[in-house]
Amino acid sequence: MSPPPTGGLRDMWNPSCYANPGKVSDVAYYTCAADDSGGVHTNSGIPNHAYALIVDGGNYNGQSITGIGFTKAAHIYWQAKTVYQVPYTDFADHADALEAACNDLAVAGTDLPSLLTGDPSGEIVTAADCTQVSNAIAAVEMRNPPTQCNFQPLLKKNPPTKCANNQSPVDIFVDDFETNPLGSWTVSHTAVHPADFIPRDWQWQNAIPDRSGSAFFAPDPDIGTCDVGGDQSGVLHLTSPVINVPGGTLNPFLAFQHWVATEAGFDVGNLKIRVNGGPWQLVAPGDYFYNPYNLIPNAAGSAPGSTDPLAGQTAFSGSDGGTVSGSWGWSYIDLHRYLPPTGGGDPYTVQLRWDLGTDGCTGQVGWFVDDVDLYTCRQN
Numbered sequence: 001m002s003p004p005p006t007g008g009l010r011d012m013w014n015p016s017c018y019a020n021p022g023k024v025s026d027v028a029y030y031t032c033a034a035d036d037s038g039g040v041h042t043n044s045g046i047p048n049h050a051y052a053l054i055v056d057g058g059n060y061n062g063q064s065i066t067g068i069g070f071t072k073a074a075h076i077y078w079q080a081k082t083v084y085q086v087p088y089t090d091f092a093d094h095a096d097a098l099e100a101a102c103n104d105l106a107v108a109g110t111d112l113p114s115l116l117t118g119d120p121s122g123e124i125v126t127a128a129d130c131t132q133v134s135n136a137i138a139a140v141e142m143r144n145p146p147t148q149c150n151f152q153p154l155l156k157k158n159p160p161t162k163c164a165n166n167q168s169p170v171d172i173f174v175d176d177f178e179t180n181p182l183g184s185w186t187v188s189h190t191a192v193h194p195a196d197f198i199p200r201d202w203q204w205q206n207a208i209p210d211r212s213g214s215a216f217f218a219p220d221p222d223i224g225t226c227d228v229g230g231d232q233s234g235v236l237h238l239t240s241p242v243i244n245v246p247g248g249t250l251n252p253f254l255a256f257q258h259w260v261a262t263e264a265g266f267d268v269g270n271l272k273i274r275v276n277g278g279p280w281q282l283v284a285p286g287d288y289f290y291n292p293y294n295l296i297p298n299a300a301g302s303a304p305g306s307t308d309p310l311a312g313q314t315a316f317s318g319s320d321g322g323t324v325s326g327s328w329g330w331s332y333i334d335l336h337r338y339l340p341p342t343g344g345g346d347p348y349t350v351q352l353r354w355d356l357g358t359d360g361c362t363g364q365v366g367w368f369v370d371d372v373d374l375y376t377c378r379q380n
Contacts, residue, residue, distance in 0.1 A: 010044075010045065010048060012045075012048040012049060012051060012052040013049070013052045013056070013058075015029070015045030015046075015048060015049050016028075016029055016045075018045075019042070020042055020043070020044070020045025020048070021042070021043060021045045021046055022045055022046065022049045022060070022140065023046060023049070023060075023061055023139070023140045023141045024046060024091070024140070024141040024142070024144045024145075024146050025141055025144065025146075025148070026045075027148050029042070029045070030042075030043060030146055030148065030149070031043055032146065032148070032149035032150075032151070032322065040324070046091060046140050046141075046142065047091070047094060047140070047142070049139075049140050050098075050136045050137060050139070050140045050142060051073060051077065053065045053067075053135075053136040053139060053140070054067065054068060054073045054076075054132060054133055054136045055067055055068070055069060055070055055073045057132070060139045060140075061138075061139045061140070061141070062139075063135045063136070063138050063139035064135065065132050065135045065136050065139065066132050067132070068125075068129045068132055068133075069123070070115060071112055071114065071115055071121050071123045072105075072112065072123055072125050072129055074115055075105060075112050075113075075125070076098060076101050076102045076105060076125065076133065077098070077101070078101075079101035079102075079104055079105060080094070080097035080098045080100070080101035081097075083097075083100075083101065083104070084096070084097035084100055084101060085097050087222075087324070087364070087365050088209065088261055088323070088324055088325035088326070088364075088365045090323050090324075090325055091142045091143070092142065092143045094142060095137045095142040095143050098133055098137065099130065099133060099134060099137070102125060102129065102130040102133045103130055105125035106125045106126055106127050106129065106130055109124055110124065110125075111123070111124055112124065112125070146322060149321070149322055151320065151321030151322035151323075152320075152321045153320045153321065153326075153327050153329065154260050154294055154316070154318055154319060154320050154321075154326060154327075154329075155258070155259075155260065155291050155326075155327065155328070155329025155330075155331070156290070156291055156329060157327075157329055159290050159291075159329075159330040159332065160289075160290060160332070162253065162255055162332065162373075162375065162377070163253075163377035164377075165379075166379065166380050167377040167378060167379055167380065168377065168378060168380055169253075169373075169375040169376070169377060170375060170376050170377070170378050171373060171374075171375045172243065172245055172246070172249065172252070172374045172375055172376060173240075173243045173372070173373075173374040174372070174373050174374075174375075175240075175371075175372050176213070176214075176370065176371050177204065177213075177214045177215055177216060177370055177371075177372075178213060178214050180204060181204060181216075182204055184241040185216075185238065185239065185240060185241060186237075186238075186239045187201040187202040187203075187236070187237065187238055187239075188201065188236075188237045188239070189201050189234055189235060189236045189237060190234055190235050190237070190309070191233070191234035192231060192233035192234060192307065192309065192360075193228060193231045193233070196228065196229060196230055196231045196232070197231070197232060197233075197234050198221075198223060198224075198232065200219055200221070200236065201218075201236055202216050202217065202218045202236055202237070202238040202354075202356075203216070203217050203218075203219070204216055204217075205217045205368075208259075208368055208370075209259060209325070209326070209368070210259075210327060210328060211328065213370070214370075215257075215259075215368045215369060215370035216238055216354075216368065216369045216370070217366055217367070217368050217369075218236045218238065218269065218354070218356035218366050218367045218368075218369075219236075219363075219365075219366045220261075220262045220263060220267045220356065220358060220363040220364050220365060220366040220367070221363045221366075222362055222363045222364070223361070223362075223363065224358075224359075224360050224361030224362065224363075225360065225361055226307070226359065226360035226361035226362075227360065230360075230361070231307070231360040231361075232358055232359070232360050232361060232363075233307040233308060233309060233358065233359055233360045234309065234357070234358060235309050235310060235355050235356065235357045235358075236355070236356045236357075236358075237353055237354075237355055238353065238354040238355075238369065239351060239352070239353045240351055240352040240353070240372070241351075242277075242349050242350075242351055243349060243350045243351065243352075243374060244347065244349055245344075245347065245348050245349065245350055245374075246347055247344070247345055247346045247347045247348075248344065248345060249344050249348075249376050250336065250339070250343065250344040250345075250376075251334075251336050251344075251376055251377055252335040252336060252338075252339070252344070252350070252374060252375075252376055253332065253333065253334055253335060253374070253375055253376065253377065254332070254333040254335055254352070254372070254373070254374050254375075255330055255331070255332050255333075255371070255372075255373045255375070256330070256331055256369060256370070256371060256372045256373065257328055257329065257330050257369070257370045257371040258316070258328070258329065258331065258367065258368060258369045258370070259326040259327060259328050259329075259367070259368040260316045260317070260318070260319065260326045260367055261318075261319040261320075261324060261325050261326035261364050261365035261366065261367075262316075262317050262318065262319070262356070262363070262364050262365070262366065262367060263317075263358075263359070263362050263363050263364045264317055264318035264319070264364075265295065265306070265317055265318070266306050266308055266317075266358075266359040266362070267308060267317065267356070267357065267358045267359060267363060267364065268295055268308060268310050268311070268313070268315035268316065268317040268356075268357050269310075269315055269316045269317070269354065269355060269356040269357070269367045270282060270283070270293060270310065270313055270314065270315040270316065270354075270355055271283040271333075271352065271353070271354055271355075272352070272353040272354075272355060273335065273338050273350065273351070273352055273353075274350070274351050274353075275338055275339070275340050275348060275349070275350055276340050276348050276349055277349065277351075280353060281338065282313060282314070283333060283335075283338075284314070284337075285314045287333050287334050287335065287337060288331060288332065288333050288334075289332050289333070289334055290330060290331060290332040291329050291330060291331040291332070292331070293314040293315050293316055294316060294317065294318065295314065295315045295316065295317040295318070296314055297311075297312045297313065297314065306359045307359045307360045308357040308358055308359040309357050310355060310357030311357070311359075313357075315357075316367070319364060319365070324364055324365065325365065326365070326368075328368075328370075335350075335374075338350075350374065352372070352374075354367075354369050
């Protein structure tokens with residue numbers, strides 16, 4: 001084992017001393033690579049620098065900051081972390097959380113506990129202090145996107161019309177999950193080592209990222225040992241009710257919205273289908289005509305040797321470029337290849353199953369699925 005490092009690893013006041021960025025536009029130091037979860041350690045120079053400016057004050061990047069000291073800064077950051085931040089908080093969200101936390105403490109007017117003794121310190125956060133927090137946020141450009149990286153979302157955002165050739169969609173089955181779907185939809189899981197697996201399933205959630213409404217969520221928690229005794233390898237299953245499809249439905253299609261932020265290459269999700277109660281089949285990537293799977297086995301970004309039971313299958317995996325978070329997008333699928341032997345002339349049934357597979361340890365956020373629409377296209 002290598003000895004632990006000695007000396008400093010980062011300079012919060014001057015991050016560039018250790019090749020870390022002090023602001024988002026520090027092109028020489030800002031990491032755009034996908035490794036290290038998008039440079040999470042290197043790019044931490046930016047919030048580190050903001051904290052140093054809030055504590056000690058200074059002039060930087062056209063902003064003048066009057067320091068508010070350790071006690072006030074620490075309480076503001078603690079309030080932001082414990083009340084407002086979530087695992088997929090990015091720099092802009094962090095800025096919002098810091099300002100909201102500072103405002104909370106200023107409105108409360110509480111005599112802050114000492115960081116050393118816990119006794120009243122005599123220090124109270126004021127509106128003027130919150131101005132300094134905002135100035136530091138602006139100085140390090142926390143709300144500015146790193147345009148130099150040209151990051152792209154995992155899911156594209158401009159879907160085509162659901163039907164082409166002057167046709168219109170006719171719904172067969174629709175569920176937007178705005179009322180509790182559990183009972184008709186089912187959730188379950190399978191585990192490689194059931195005694196080690198921390199029980200978890202898809203959840204119906206009313207609080208979802210970046211929009212109002214409800215959706216199903218498969219958690220991808222940062223847990224596990226990747227070994228017996230704490231192996232979290234398993235698959236979470238979300239299964240639709242049996243859907244009755246009318247006879248003569250020769251061109252079935254599926255649309256759904258989703259949001260993906262999983263451990264790239266290791267924790268993966270995909271869609272299965274079965275017709276007339278037959279075997280489950282993986283919906284093939286070639287059947288998607290918008291936003292197909294982004295992970296191809298044995299390609300760059302996949303993880304050879306993963307213990308995820310879905311390893312080796314095409315799937316959705318990872319998150320939006322430059323972030324540990326995701327964003328909503330539609331996927332469209334042509335299901336005609338899965339028609340029963342009668343070719344769809346007779347009535348038939350369909351079931352759909354969204355699977356999220358995880359390896360033995362580590363995770364990110366998870367997979368949200370919403371607005372499932374099984375439909376056909378009819379001539380206008």
